[in-house]
Amino acid sequence: MLIQDKLAWDNNLEKNLAFLQTLGVDCVALELPDRPGANPAVDCSTPAAATAFFSKAKATVAAHGMELRTVLATSGFEEVKRGLPGRDEKIAWLQNAVQAMGTVGIPILAYNFKLLNSKLLRSAPTQGRGTSTYISFDYAEYLKKPAPPVTPPVSEAQVRDNLHYFLKAQIPACEKAGVRMALHPDDPPVPLGTPALAGAAHVVSSLDDYQRIFDLVPSPSNGMLFCQGCVTEMKGVDVYDAIRKMGGMNKIVMVHFRNVRGEFPHFQETFVDNGDVDMFRAMQAYRDAGFKGPFSLDHSPMFPGAEVANQAFVIGYLRALIQAVYR
Numbered sequence: 240m241l242i243q244d245k246l247a248w249d250n251n252l253e254k255n256l257a258f259l260q261t262l263g264v265d266c267v268a269l270e271l272p273d274r275p276g277a278n279p280a281v282d283c284s285t286p287a288a289a290t291a292f293f294s295k296a297k298a299t300v301a302a303h304g305m306e307l308r309t310v311l312a313t314s315g316f317e318e319v320k321r322g323l324p325g326r327d328e329k330i331a332w333l334q335n336a337v338q339a340m341g342t343v344g345i346p347i348l349a350y351n352f353k354l355l356n357s358k359l360l361r362s363a364p365t366q367g368r369g370t371s372t373y374i375s376f377d378y379a380e381y382l383k384k385p386a387p388p389v390t391p392p393v394s395e396a397q398v399r400d401n402l403h404y405f406l407k408a409q410i411p412a413c414e415k416a417g418v419r420m421a422l423h424p425d426d427p428p429v430p431l432g433t434p435a436l437a438g439a440a441h442v443v444s445s446l447d448d449y450q451r452i453f454d455l456v457p458s459p460s461n462g463m464l465f466c467q468g469c470v471t472e473m474k475g476v477d478v479y480d481a482i483r484k485m486g487g488m489n490k491i492v493m494v495h496f497r498n499v500r501g502e503f504p505h506f507q508e509t510f511v512d513n514g515d516v517d518m519f520r521a522m523q524a525y526r527d528a529g530f531k532g533p534f535s536l537d538h539s540p541m542f543p544g545a546e547v548a549n550q551a552f553v554i555g556y557l558r559a560l561i562q563a564v565y566r
C-alpha cells in the first residue's frame with residue numbers, strides 16, 4: 240500500500256527527497272506552481288515542454304527510490320474556478336500537463352474547486368496536546384471576524400457551471416492520457432442551506448455534491464480526493480460509510496489521511512491518534528473497499544521546535560496501520 244507525501248519543485252528538492260526516502264515514503268506528489276510561468280522550471284506551455292519537465296521530474300524522484308505518482312494543481316487556477324477571462328489558457332496548460340503525465344506515466348492529477356484558501360476560513364487556533372495548537376473552526380467565532388469576500392462575487396450556480404465547463408474539457412484529455420482527476424472537498428465543507436463563507440460558493444461540500452459531479456461527466460477519470468478530515472467534518476456523515484460508499488464505486492483516487500474532532504459548525508484538526516476517527520477502522524474500510532493507495536499526508540499539527548517531526552510521526556503511524564490491516 241502506497242504512502243505518499245508532497246514535494247515542491249524548489250531548491251530544497253534533493254534534501255527533501257532524501258528525507259522522504261529515509262522515512263519510507265513510496266511515492267511523491269509534485270506541487271505545480273500557482274500560475275503558468277510562475278516557476279520557469281515547470282513549463283507546460285506545450286505538450287513537448289511538459290513532457291520534458293515531467294520525465295526529468297520522474298527520473299529525479301526515481302533516483303531516490305520513489306515514484307512520482309501525483310501532480311497537485313490545488314492552488315491558483317482562479318480563472319477556471321471563477322469563470323474569468325484567461326480560463327481557456329489555464330485549461331490548455333493543464334491539458335498539456337495531463338498529456339505529458341500520460342506519456343511519462345504519472346496517473347493522478349489532484350485539484351480542488353475552492354474559491355478561497357482554507358486558511359482564511361478558520362477561527363483562532365485552539366490548544367492542542369502538550370504545547371501544540373490545533374487549527375480550528377467555530378462558525379460563531381468565524382462570523383465575528385470573517386474573511387474578506389470573494390470579488391467579483393460569483394454565485395453557486397456559476398461555480399457549478401464553471402466546474403462543469405472545466406470537466407467537459409479536462410476529463411476527455413485525462414481519459415486519453417490514462418490519468419485520473421482527484422477532486423478535494425471544500426474545506427470546511429459547508430452544509431446545504433448555510434450561506435457561503437465569504438461568498439465562496441461551496442459546490443463540493445457533501446457526498447451528494449460528489450455524486451452530482453460524477454454524473455456531470457461520467458468517467459473513471461472523474462474521481463475524488465478523499466480528504467478524511469473534510470469528509471469527517473461533513474455534518475451528519477459517517478466517515479466509515481463514506482469510505483465504503485465512495486470506495487465501492489471506485490471513486491477514491493487518493494486519500495488525505497488525517498484526523499479531526501467535531502464536525503461543522505465546530506471542529507479541530509488533531510493529531511492522527513487523538514481525533515474522533517478510529518483510524519484502524521478507517522483503514523479496514525479502505526481495505527474492504529479495495530483501495531490500494533496512495534495514502535497521503537495532509538495538515539497535521541506541528542511539533543513546536545521540531546519542524547519535520549509531524550511528518551515522521553504521521554508516516555510511522557500510517558505504516559504501522561497499513562502493516563496491521565493490509566496483510
Ligand SMILES: [Mn+2]
Pocket residue numbers: 423466467468469495537538
Ligand atoms: Mn485535505
